[in-house]
Amino acid sequence: MTSHTKVLSSGTSVEVAPFSSVDLPAIFAIEQAASVHPWSLKNFEDSLALQHLCLGVKLAGEWVAVVVVQHKVVDAEVLILAVHPKAQRRGIARALLDVVIDKYLVxxxxxxLEVRASNDPAIALYEELGFNCMGERKNYYPSGKGREDALIYGLELQL
Ligand SMILES: CC(C)(COP(=O)(O)OP(=O)(O)OC[C@H]1O[C@@H](n2cnc3c(N)ncnc32)[C@H](O)[C@@H]1OP(=O)(O)O)[C@@H](O)C(=O)NCCC(=O)NCCS
Known part of the structure; x- marks a missing residue:
């Protein structure tokens, strides 16, 4: 799989590239730093073994973001998305999802995707990208307060 360069609105270039097992320590560290309920190392290993679309973003040669997408015929699902806190609010998640859609999900x-109902930053990102809320799963996620609803978002892709 090839890599793609994307220029952020600041003028900074980032590289969207597939990651492999050798990159897992850095990728896993991003997920642990960014997510309240992070994926385990085994989750990443399983996605690599299942040949999910496993991509990351490199900024100045350092991995700063990760996305894993499961693609089944016409439907695809974002399983995980995380940007390291030190690299957030620079347009990296938007750039990553743009490249995923334009280059890898043709x-x-x-x-x-599914998102926690309390995850305002992610919901703002998805709605800005044109995703629509299509439903919810009540009490789907474990949370500090017991359970939390999941919102299901969908985006029609251009053929
Ligand atoms: C959600 C997340 C991936 C966004 O990554 P990011 O690179 O900071 O997002 P971007 O800079 O590309 O933001 C694009 C747009 O999304 C929205 N957005 C992103 N973060 C936001 C925040 N903290 N508050 C409000 N809106 C936000 C804004 O509309 C933003 O555009 P703007 O900066 O021009 O206002 C990141 O906050 C993250 O890793 N969170 C923890 C893991 C997580 O929740 N993943 C999603 C699971 S479903």
Missing amino acids: AAERLF
Whole structure:
């Protein structure tokens, strides 16, 4: 799989590239730093073994973001997305999802994801990118207060 360069609105270039098992320590560290309920190392290893779309973003040669997407025929699902806190609010998640859609999901017709109902930053990102809320799963996620609803978002992709 090839890498793609994207220029952020600041003028900084980032590289969107596939990651492999040798990159897992750095990728896992991003997820642990960014997410309240992070994926385990085993989750990443399973996604690599299942040949999910496993991509990261490099800024000045350092991994700063990760996305894992499961692509089944016409539907694709974002399984995980995280940007290291030190690199957030620079347009990196937006750039990553743009590249995923434009370069890696050319055969997909729809992109779905689930997000915690309390995750305002992620919901703002997805709505800015044109995702629509399509439903919810009540008490889907464990949370500090017991359980939390999941919102299901979807985006129709251009063919
Ligand atoms: C959600 C997350 C991936 C966003 O990454 P990011 O690189 O900071 O996002 P971007 O800089 O590309 O933001 C693009 C737009 O999303 C929205 N957004 C992103 N973070 C936001 C925040 N903290 N508050 C409000 N809006 C936010 C804004 O509209 C933003 O555009 P703007 O900066 O021009 O206002 C990041 O906060 C993260 O890793 N969070 C922890 C893990 C997580 O929740 N993942 C999603 C699981 S479903």
